[in-house]
Amino acid sequence: MPTFPVNADGYADLSPEESLKLLQSEKGVLALDVRTPQEFVGELGHLRGSVLIPVEQLQARIGEIQEYKNKKTVVICRAGHRSRTAASILVREGFQNVVNLMEGMIGVNKIPGAPIER
DSSP states (O other): OOSSOOOTTSOEEEOHHHHHHHHHHSTTOEEEEOSOHHHHTSTTOEETTOEEOOHHHHHHHGGGGGGGTTSEEEEEOSSSSHHHHHHHHHHHTTOSEEEEETTHHHHHTTSTTOOEEO
16 A cells, blocks of 8 residues: 555656655665656756656657556656556556656756756
8 A cells, every 4th residue: 555645647747755765764776767768868867766657758768667557656757647548557557656747957966065967
């Protein structure tokens, strides 16, 4: 069962601060970036240790992250929109603890000291 309140779509919406706290305080949490490869290495950077699977490829590549089905997964995009779509896909595929990082990397970039790689 999820350890945070979920919405009607079966995943939680957490602020950038709450999402970073989750990623930093618990071991084994997947940071799943669903942007394009160009965005991943672009101006906004990406969270250290995140895995890149563009949202358009997620359904076909779901097997790559199957080990996280019963663990926590934080889904990240640029502004929090594509990550909602990806979070819904994960829930539909049976992932149990899915978090949408609201505001995406735009929000993360506003946090001083965030673990961003460029």
